[in-house]
Amino acid sequence: MRVGIFGGGQLAQMLVQAAISLGVEIVICERVPDSPAARYTQHTVVGPWEDEAVLAAFARRCDVVTLENEFIDAHLLRRVEELGTPVWPSPATVAVVQDKLWQKERLVVAGLAVPPFRAVDGPDDVLAAAQAFGWPLVLKTRRNGYDGYGNATLRGPADVVPAWERLTRGGSPLLVEAWVPFTRELAVMVARRRDGTTAVYPVVETVQQNHICHVVYAPAAIAPDTAITATELAVAAIQAVDGVGIFGVELFALADGHVLINELAPRPHNSGHYTIEACATSQFEQHLRAVLGWPLGATTMRAPAAVMVNLLGQRNAPINTDAIVAALDVPGAHMHFYGKRDERVGRKMGHVTALGATLRDAEAIARRAAGLVAMPV
Structure with missing residues (x-):
C-alpha cells in the first residue's frame, strides 16, 4: 500500500515515521528534492505541482493521495482524482477549507458559532466593517496564511492601509473578522473516515505569540462543560465540510462559557504533536488509518498530562546540527x-514533548529541555 503526500515538510516527515510502523510506503511529491520528508522514503516525485507530467507520475505511484498542508489548489487535487487515484481529504473539502471565507460560510450554514466576519475588497470595506464590529479587527488573507503570515491586528483606522498593502502582496483576497476577547485558545484534533466514523482527541490549550503556537497543554485545564462544547463543535465542523483524515480545529473560549470556532486545518496540526508520545494512537497514524479506510485507533492519553513546546528559530543562519x-x-x-x-526567525525547527502527573510537572520537563536547545524558546 502506497500513500502519496503533497508536501515534504515536517508534517509529512512525521507521517512517514508513522507509516513505517503500519507497513505503509510513502511517496512524497515536492517542488524541491531535498525536503525533510523525502530523506526518509525512497519514493519521491520532484517538480512543480502544476506540471501535468508531475501530477501523472505521482498519481501512478500511489494508491491514495493526501496532503500535509492546504496550500495546494483543489483543482490540482481534482486532476489527480481524474487520473484514477483517490484523494483524501477530498478536493471539494479542501476547496472549502483552504479559503477562510468559504470555510466560515460553510460553518455558519451548519449553524456553528464563529466570530463575526465579512469579505472585504478594499480599505474602505475594512473601515465599514469597523463600524459594525468595532475596533480592534483582524484582517486575514483568505488563502495561504499560516503562523501569523497572512494576519494583521488592526487597532484603529491608521492601521488599515499599511496592513492592506502588506497582506495583498501575495495576491490573495482578504476577509475581516471581529476581535474576539477570548480567555483561552483551544484546539481539538478530529479524525474522520469516509463512512463518517470519528475519533476525537482531548481538548488542548494552545498559547500563541505573534500568531505562532509556542506551547500546547493537554488536556486543557477547563471546565467539563466547556470541554464538551468544544468537542461537539469540532466534530460538527468536520462533518460540515465532509472531512476525511485528521483535522485540527482551533477554537476560542470566552469568559461567559461560550466557544467559537476560529479555523480548520485539513491535515495533522501543531496542536496535535503531543499525541505521538501522549496518546494511544498518534495524530499521524490516525490520519493514515482514516485516509486508507482502516479502523481508527484509540485517542486515550497515556499519562494524566502532557505539554509540548515548539522550538522556534531565533536567527537567520544555517542550522546547528548539534542543537x-x-x-x-x-x-x-x-x-x-x-x-x-x-534556521529562520520564528520558523518551526522542532518540538519537545513531556508527560507528567500534572501539567506543571510536564511543563517543567519540556521547558528545561527546550531551554538547552541552541534556539531556546
Missing part, C-alpha cells in the same frame, strides 16, 4: 528535530 544534544540529557523529554537545513 539538541544537550537537551537529550533531560529525563522524560521527547525531542523532535525536523532536519531543516536553515
